[in-house]
Amino acid sequence: MKQREGFRLLEEALGGKSCGVCTDVVPNPDVESILSCTRQISSFKPEILIALGGGSVLDAAKVVAILLAAPFSKTALQEILDGNISLPKEMDALPVIAIPTTSGTGSEVTSWSAVWNKKTGQKYSLSHQCMYPEAALLVPALTATLSYENTLFPALDALSQSMETVWNRNANPVSDALAMQAMTCLFGILKKDFRRSFEALSVRKELQKASLLTGLAFSNTETAIAHSLSYPLTGKKGVPHGLACSFTLPEILRFNYQGAPERVTLVLKALGFSHVEEAIEALYMVFEDLGIWQYLRNYIMDPCELQELQHLLVSAQRARNNIVPFSQEAAVELLTAAFGRIVGRRC
Ligand SMILES: [Fe+2]
Secondary structure: OHHHHHHHHHHHHHOOOOOOOOOOOOOOOEHHHHHHHHHHHHOOOOOOEEEEEOHHHHHHHHHHHHHHHOOOOHHHHHHHHHOOOOOOOOOOOOOEEEEEOOOOOOHHHOOEEEEEEOOOOEEEEEEOHHHOOOEEOOOHHHHOOOOHHHHHHHHHHHHHHHHHHHOEOOOOHHHHHHHHHHHHHHHHHHOOOHHHHOOOHHHHHHHHHHHHHHHHHHOOOOOOHHHHHHHHHHHHHOOOHHHHOOOOHHHHHHHHHHHOHHHHHHHHHHHOOOOHHHHHHHHHHHHHHHOHHHHHHOOOOOHHHHHHHHHHOOOHHHHHHEOOOOOHHHHHHHHHHHHHHHHOOOO
């Protein structure tokens, strides 16, 4: 309904000037689905793409924009993704206007896209300077009819992304300032009876702003350990991204505080705490109030199910960004501790 309403408003604004519409983007898009959208959109001979949707739509549009300007075969694109090969420096893309209908991914202002391999559950990241959207239009009303889950999960993603920006080797004063502002706003909203307040337009507005700030912040840094841990949970178990990359945050906070207290103190400050253990407990309590344990149990019933994911938890790219080096053993321990807290027992 929401998308239909957003689409109607867009059509009206364009005054019949759109040349074609593609509605085939799937959640967590893979190479095949992106190529299929590209073929469809190519037949419209567009000069510009308008991406109206959630993070998957925005991410897919940015890849389609590249493929329309410089077509890669399926094999070539897969090789680039598999080998984590950089795209050619000199590249063009069709301009993209990003209109997010969820608040959290920040994809409307980043230069990368997540592309998935549905068979292996692997997540790739494609990035290039020319993938920055030409413009981002934030219209809070487009998020007005989002369900609780579709509001909560992207907000948790934004919270995770803002924390990951601060405990990051690539952090700088600008990314710190943007991320801390976003974190304060997000935590303030999430801890205050979010189940009741999420439908208020003022909250929708704040969430959209926080998502934008987060996107601008982690454009400087990329994400780190929480996102690394989340990929196999999403790829193999189907856990929604925002849920997968957030429930480990209290344990990561503790882990990173031990190795880099000065960086994590900035996170504590933004969340409104002076002591790390106080922040960890508060995060766990807020997560409980939000109901994220119940949601997580829909995907993973037993802590022992996590064992099969152990070798997939550390993405080299994300691990490099974390302010404290972390090993596969540390990754397993963090995930087990967070999940153990949820179900009250370990494998
Ligand atoms: Fe994310």
